[in-house]
Amino acid sequence: MTLVRAQVRGVGHYLPERVVENHEFEATLETTDEWIRSRSGIERRHFCAEGQTTSDLATNAAIAALADSDMEAGDLDAIIVATSTPDLIFPSVATMVQNALAMERGFAFDVQAVCAGFVYALATANSMIMSGQAERVMVIGAETFSRIMDWTDRTTCVLFGDGAGALVLEAAVEAGTNADRGILAADLHSDGRHRDILYVDGGVSTDTVGHLRMEGKEVFRHAVEKLADTAHASLAKAGLSPDDVDWVVPHQANLRIIRATAQRMGVSLDRVVVTVQDHGNTSAASIPLALSVANADGRLRRGQVIVTEAIGGGLAWGSVTLRW
Incomplete structure (x- = not known):
């Protein structure tokens, strides 16, 4: 029985020009380059210029993805942007x-x-393509988290960066087996009971301008367990196992989380794409950024099995298994 699959046609990313090395924080915070590296694996990150917005980053990533897809914007049926830092309400x-x-x-x-x-946006785009609602969908992750940092909080402000990544998905008829190219399975979850361990303490209806707040130890505990479990779940839905995985492309939050999750999944670190050292945590942008970097340097090849997984405030988490 044939099946419509959402296949990756192209990928691209964009990073702001300003690169901020760890040592820059030493002038204003009680921290050091060694302290930041040892706790997060982060060495540098990119910050937006004054006046540069999330939509600017997203647009540049989209242009790169279209070029990689050999498509024009008029070929697209839809654009889905994953972001928590929009330009406007x-x-x-x-x-x-x-x-x-x-x-x-x-x-x-x-x-x-x-x-x-x-991950949520990928799953949404996949559903639209499989249902016939759209044939070609641009999926973008874009964030300007530097706009919501508390620059006096060394436990959070050194972790995040700005950036954008984009994928173009296109419908293709395949055989309907796990040997198909395209998205094979998705697994999504949320649990609002844990909202207080990662959130922004402000918003429109509270009439405040907030900053990111995080209980790092609690986030770490939930992340390792939930990320490994959701990765196993989407692989199982696809009829695959960790042994079948060529690359895990995780949310780039923290190197310790990435390592612990890979160990719990039973996947060696040499099969994990890691970019957190250069970008920091770019939230919804981190997976497409990592995919684009790994594609550009030749690590990703046609037919490889890739698992993406992420967790964020909400808590919300999930994974997608696809064949490149």
């Missing part, structure tokens, strides 16, 4: 990208699941 970042690309057809909208946003 509304309209959506996705419609701003649509306008910037001069895409005059189709539809565009945002998804908000914090660091898990890109």
Whole structure:
């Protein structure tokens, strides 16, 4: 029995020009380069310039992904942007990208699941393609987390960065087995009981401007368990096992989380794409950024099995298993 699959046609990313090395924080915080590296694995991150917005980053990543896909914006049916740091309350970042690309057809909208946003957006795009709602969908993760940092809190402000990554998905008829190219399975979860361990303490209806707050130890505990479990779940739905995985492309939150999750999954670290040292935690942008970097340097090859997994505030978490 044949089946419509959402296949990756192209990928791209964009990073702001400003690179911030760990030592820059030493002038304003009680911290050191060694302290940051030892606790997170982060060495540097990119910060937006004054006036640069999430939609700017997303648009540049989209242009790169279209070029890699050998497509034009008019070929797209939809744009989905995963972000927690939109330019404005509304309209959506996705419609701003649509306008910037001069895409005059189709539809565009945002998804908000914090660091898990890109996984949620991929699953949403996959459902639309499989149902026939769309044939080609641009999925973007874009964030400007530097705008919501408390620069006096050394436990959080050194961890995050800005950036964007994008994938173009296209419908293709396949045999309906786990040997197909494209998205094979998705697994999504959330649990609002844990909202207080990772959140921003402000918003429109509370009439405040907030900053990111995090209980690091609790986030670590939940992350390792839940990320490994969801990865196993999406692999099982696809009829695959960790032995079948060529690459794990995780949310780039913290090197200790990445290592512990890989160990719990039973996957060696040499099969994990790690970019956190250069980008920091870019929230919903981190997975597409890592995919684009690994694709550009030749690690990702056609037919390989890839698992992406992420967890963010909510708590919200999930994974996608696909064949490149």
